[in-house]
Amino acid sequence: MNKPITVDYGPEEAAMRAYLQDGERRAYALGNRGPIRFTDNGAVHPDILEAYWRCGFYVFEGVLGQAELADIEADIQDILDRLPAEKGSAVDAKGRPALGSGMKAPSLFWAKPLSDPFGGTALAGGRHPVKMFEPQAASDAPKEVVYLILGSLQFSEAALRVYGHPELLAVAAAVNGEDFVPFNEALFIKEPGRGASVAWHRDGLTHWDSPDWDEGSHGFNFMGQLYGCTPANGVWVVPGSHKLRRVDIPAMVAAAGSERLPDAVPIICKPGDVAMTNRQAVHGSFANTSQDWRVTLNFGFHRRRSVLGVLGGGLHNAATVYDADRIKERARVIGYAIDSRKRRFPAETSYRHAPHADETYRWDADAKAGMRDYNLLDLSI
Ligand SMILES: O=C(O)CCC(=O)C(=O)O
Numbered sequence: 001m002n003k004p005i006t007v008d009y010g011p012e013e014a015a016m017r018a019y020l021q022d023g024e025r026r027a028y029a030l031g032n033r034g035p036i037r038f039t040d041n042g043a044v045h046p047d048i049l050e051a052y053w054r055c056g057f058y059v060f061e062g063v064l065g066q067a068e069l070a071d072i073e074a075d076i077q078d079i080l081d082r083l084p085a086e087k088g089s090a091v092d093a094k095g096r097p098a099l100g101s102g103m104k105a106p107s108l109f110w111a112k113p114l115s116d117p118f119g120g121t122a123l124a125g126g127r128h129p130v131k132m133f134e135p136q137a138a139s140d141a142p143k144e145v146v147y148l149i150l151g152s153l154q155f156s157e158a159a160l161r162v163y164g165h166p167e168l169l170a171v172a173a174a175v176n177g178e179d180f181v182p183f184n185e186a187l188f189i190k191e192p193g194r195g196a197s198v199a200w201h202r203d204g205l206t207h208w209d210s211p212d213w214d215e216g217s218h219g220f221n222f223m224g225q226l227y228g229c230t231p232a233n234g235v236w237v238v239p240g241s242h243k244l245r246r247v248d249i250p251a252m253v254a255a256a257g258s259e260r261l262p263d264a265v266p267i268i269c270k271p272g273d274v275a276m277t278n279r280q281a282v283h284g285s286f287a288n289t290s291q292d293w294r295v296t297l298n299f300g301f302h303r304r305r306s307v308l309g310v311l312g313g314g315l316h317n318a319a320t321v322y323d324a325d326r327i328k329e330r331a332r333v334i335g336y337a338i339d340s341r342k343r344r345f346p347a348e349t350s351y352r353h354a355p356h357a358d359e360t361y362r363w364d365a366d367a368k369a370g371m372r373d374y375n376l377l378d379l380s381i
Helices: 011-029 046-054 066-081 157-163 164-174 249-256 324-345 365-367
Strands: 059-062 106-112 146-148 181-190 196-203 220-225 235-237 275-276 282-287 294-302
Touching: 046 059, 046 275, 059 164, 066 157, 066 181, 066 294, 157 294, 157 324, 164 220, 164 275, 164 294, 164 324, 181 282, 181 324, 196 249, 235 275
Parallel strands: none
Antiparallel strands: 059 275, 106 146, 146 181, 181 294, 196 282, 220 275, 220 294, 235 282
């Protein structure tokens, strides 16, 4: 999917190149990457958990194999093919009903090539306070591109199967407890020479002032990489910032003199690696002026106690108090994901989700139909 491109960071290019190189060196020095490892007792290896809690992110290497990556790539090609011909169009470039058209739940997010759609705006609760530098896109670039797709598991069974990956779910249990619950799922698409930036921010809306707030209160996101990610197109994280109840992003940027935060490091992945990023960590990504695509399968999990009885943040859907029924309804997707994965990879030992011990979830035609607009039930805290 690569093609030569000619855009760069303009007046910021030299400084940006130096920053990317330096960030890469600092990222590899952190000691927070490697395959998913378990102890003899089957627990996620404590070294992994130590490094995750120390840094606020971890890179699991080699999680998704060739066959699985090929499935994902086929689905992504299909999704890209079915996008509206342009923003607002109900049909794709071939005149078919476009992906996302007529849906109730938010699905497609558009941005001008290389722009920063959220930075410095009041969108998403104003949590992206500083606009990133917006490089000039090529003159033949489209007016707007899709850079984010929400509710992504309804559009890709391969992504659903990744969601049911037994080792990733074991990590979710080790971090958030065996009764962990879903957050949301998304695809971040960073086209070469076009992909938008995501301004520095941290996620989480509901628990910053809770008396029992801690470094894990707002959960984490897995970020599965189809083509890998580089310092130029990947997410950057300020290590350790997930442990801070308060941060002042405008002051951080002002002190740095640009959005190149000196302590931030890039998440660097090969195809098939899956990063795990604490939502409370300060993170963001730059406009993709590189030659490389990034397609991230993003899916998050929370602690049940962070969600049960909590008034949702109202960002991903209508704010309501999340009760046990709502959580159970949303968590059915974990059951479907495990079952759909079992059908595709029968030799693998499936994950057993503790809250589903007495339930059976079958990935069949009814289940598929029931996924439409499923993200109206996202657990947004
Ligand atoms: O993938 C990206 O560029 C941004 C991801 C992000 O901000 C998130 O997962 O919260």
